[in-house]
Amino acid sequence: MxxxxxxxxxxxxxxxxxxxxxxxxxxxxxxxxxxxxxxxxxxxxxxxxxxxxxxxxxxxxxxxxxxxxxxxxxxxxxxxxxxxxxxxxxxxxxxxxxxxxxxxxxxxxxxxxxxxxxxxxxxxxxxxxxxxxxxxxxxxxxSKVMAIDKNRFTKAGLPVPSGTSPLSTQDFVAAAKKMSSGTGSSKVYGSAPLWYDGWLIADGGSYYNGDGTKCTMGNTAGIRAAKTVVDSVKPDGFAPTAVAVQGQDTFEWLKAGKVAALPDFGPWNIAKFAELDASRFALVPMPGRGEPMxxxxxxxxxxxxxxxxxxxxxxxxxxxxxxxxxxxxxxxxxxxxxxxxxxxxxxxxxxxxxxxxxxxxxxxxSAVTTPYVKDKVQIESTFSTALNSRTAIGTGDEDPATVLPQLQAKCQSMLDATK
Known part of the structure; x- marks a missing residue:
């Protein structure tokens, strides 16, 4: 909000x-x-x-x-x-x-x-x-979609994504890597920063199981999603770091050709997007299952x-x-x-x-319906704060494969305490 x-x-x-x-x-x-x-x-x-x-x-x-x-x-x-x-x-x-x-x-x-x-x-x-x-x-x-610069896909020898059928998460990552080039302040990126909570859902993971009784963000899908986000902001990655974009509007990066794709694009940006050249910029589905709505x-x-x-x-x-x-x-x-x-x-x-x-x-x-979880805000806030402080999703440097199972256990204890 x-x-x-x-x-x-x-x-x-x-x-x-x-x-x-x-x-x-x-x-x-x-x-x-x-x-x-x-x-x-x-x-x-x-x-x-x-x-x-x-x-x-x-x-x-x-x-x-x-x-x-x-x-x-x-x-x-x-x-x-x-x-x-x-x-x-x-x-x-x-x-x-x-x-x-x-x-x-x-x-x-x-x-x-x-x-x-x-x-x-x-x-x-x-x-x-x-x-x-x-x-x-x-x-x-x-709901969320993805804004793209079609020229960047074409110049990289990639097909322009469909306006109706989403890319797989694997195909998106491969395309974002291919569209990234340069180093330092002159680097252009294949994607704006990924939002872990959204990418988790898009890539097939979830915070909880279907009935909201088990925390699941530390399973294989959760770790895979976290590693993708962490790898994306490495020096050879395809997205700028949170520090690099802090206080800036990544929509302006898209307009300037500094990023090729802008995931997590909300409807409040429609008026700004309508002013862009429709022959160059397009709205397409979020990769995979899409982000939470x-x-x-x-x-x-x-x-x-x-x-x-x-x-x-x-x-x-x-x-x-x-x-x-x-x-x-x-x-x-x-x-x-x-x-x-x-x-x-x-x-x-x-x-x-x-x-x-x-x-x-x-x-x-097509939005994924999430289960009711008591104290959801407190549980997820606790998880996100720890994830950001301990891994490169935020300011830390620990391996998500080590951190996420620990945070899942903490999540489960908080969830059990609500019963």
């Missing part, structure tokens, strides 16, 4: 009471219209994403003139501030929440009704489910009154399934993500008609 800086004035005002920051109309949460209660809605995002969400809110208010929605845009430390507001009794009526963070928040939300048949992707339909109960209604998918949903907090809950349910359903909202998720100026209902996919692809936005849709449809 994107986190950006926030001014002190906004932090102080919203921290004092997330649910009490007034909207442009002066309405406050709990005020009742003619037939329904007003609600507050907390969410994060960039300036452009905030504009998109406000347009969606406006569309809802137009369709439901008896319900006022107070937008509470939190520009940094979203989850921390949301947690603080919930603990302090100032929770918003509705809160945006990522499926990756829901396991740490679901106890603050009411169970909701999700019409799984409304969505074209099984992974989307299950995104708000925790241990058999739905706690968030999905409203935007954030984030699905942002809408949760209704437990503190909502009966009247607010009714309004919140109407709001969540509209944002999730009504084309009047879903059609607004992407435009030529900004893209929040991929619609979760099929009727809005044409509007999504029209935001950049020369780009292969179907690749994002295909990635939503």
């Amino acid at each position: 994107l986190r950006t800086a926030v001014t002190a004035a906004v932090v102080v005002g919203c921290m004092a009471s997330l649910a009490a920051c007034s909207n442009d109309t002066g309405a406050t949460p709990g005020d009742s219209g003619d037939s329904a209660a007003s609600i507050s809605f907390a969410y994060w995002g960039s300036n452009e994403e905030n504009a998109t969400i406000r347009n969606m809110v406006a569309a809802f208010e137009e369709a439901h003139p008896d319900i006022r929605v107070e937008p509470n845009w939190i520009q940094s430390d979203y989850e921390q501030k949301l947690q603080t507001s919930i603990a302090g009794g100032d929770a918003p009526t509705v809160a945006a929440i990522s499926n990756t963070s829901l396991p740490s928040f679901f106890t603050a939300f009411k169970p909701v009704s999700v019409d799984t048949g409304a969505y074209y992707s099984p992974a989307v339909a299950k995104a708000g489910n925790v241990d058999g109960t739905d706690y968030a209604v999905p409203f935007v998918a954030k 984030e699905v942002d949903g809408l949760g209704i907090t437990k503190s909502a009154s009966a009247a607010q809950t009714k309004s919140a349910e109407a709001f969540a359903k509209f944002m999730s399934t009504d084309p009047a909202a879903q059609n607004l998720l992407a435009s030529q100026k900004s893209a929040l993500g991929v619609p979760v209902v099929k009727d809005s996919l044409a509007a999504f692809k029209s935001a950049a008609p020369k780009a292969n936005l179907q690749a994002f849709v295909d990635a939503v449809e």
Whole structure:
């Protein structure tokens, strides 16, 4: 999830009471219209994403003139501030929440009704489910694809990757090596840095087994994925180190011809990509099984009154399934993500008609569904911190083949302790 800086004035005002920051109309949460209660809605995002969400809110208010929605845009430390507001009794009526963070928040939300048949992707339909109960209604998918410089493939004597069929992970690595040349500051790379968590899934591995009872990142697939990432940033590798790209936008490296492929390319980059020369740059599927997909949903907090809950349910359903909202998720100026209902996919692809936005849709449809794991955020944060400090995936120098089985054992002990 994107986190950006926030001014002190906004932090102080919203921290004092997330649910009490007034909207442009002066309405406050709990005020009742003619037939329904007003609600507050907390969410994060960039300036452009905030504009998109406000347009969606406006569309809802137009369709439901008896319900006022107070937008509470939190520009940094979203989850921390949301947690603080919930603990302090100032929770918003509705809160945006990522499926990756829901396991740490679901106890603050009411169970909701999700019409799984409304969505074209099984992974989307299950995104708000925790241990058999739905706690968030999905409203935007954030799948990943790969942006490529077709000229670099052609010059290396390689076929340009298909826009529909993914390269195997082995073929991608071989191509990235072949497209790398030079040394030092003048080196050009076959790929931007790989994200271990994403590459693990793409290359056939996983954090957990199918039912979420066993940690599996230290098995053969996990070690293979880690070694690929480590080898990629060696002096003779095919990707720059994290230090080399720190504070820089690798999208600009792609534009300048310094990297041939940009994996982990999210839909929020669509507007920038649309400005590139379509004869040279293309969007193609992520290699292998693809990377994990984030699905942002809408949760209704437990503190909502009966009247607010009714309004919140109407709001969540509209944002999730009504084309009047879903059609607004992407435009030529900004893209929040991929619609979760099929009727809005044409509007999504029209935001950049020369780009292969179907690749994002295909990635939503084929996304790997991960199991529910209690304390998932804490477990994976502990693992990632140790992996980065001990191996060249981060700042360490230990062999992943030694480190990963140890970290898997630590993961398993933390997982067992949640039962």
